[in-house]
Amino acid sequence: MTTKITMSEAVKSYQITSSQGQDMSVYTSDSASEALDAMARDAGYADAAAAAREVGPFEGTIVDVEP
Numbered sequence: 001m002t003t004k005i006t007m008s009e010a011v012k013s014y015q016i017t018s019s020q021g022q023d024m025s026v027y028t029s030d031s032a033s034e035a036l037d038a039m040a041r042d043a044g045y046a047d048a049a050a051a052a053r054e055v056g057p058f059e060g061t062i063v064d065v066e067p
Contacts, residue, residue: 012064019059032062 014035016024025042027035036048036058045051048058 013066015063015065017061017063024060026065032064035062 011028011030013026013028014032015026016035016039018024024039027038029035029038033048040046040048040051043051045054052058
């Protein structure tokens with residue numbers, strides 16, 4: 001059996017770069033905000049909101065990249 005995934009159901013890859021130009025990684029998720037949550041979890045926080053409370057809001061860039 002084959003499952004067809006439409007573009008609206010497909011996950012995307014997001015390149016996250018810090019405000020200082022440091023490549024933070026590429027995260028695959030359903031949205032840019034979920035990619036930020038994944039990055040925050042990698043850094044030991046519960047999610048991006050928890051990281052923002054501790055160290056301030058994310059001020060870098062998030063770019064949707066082609067798979």
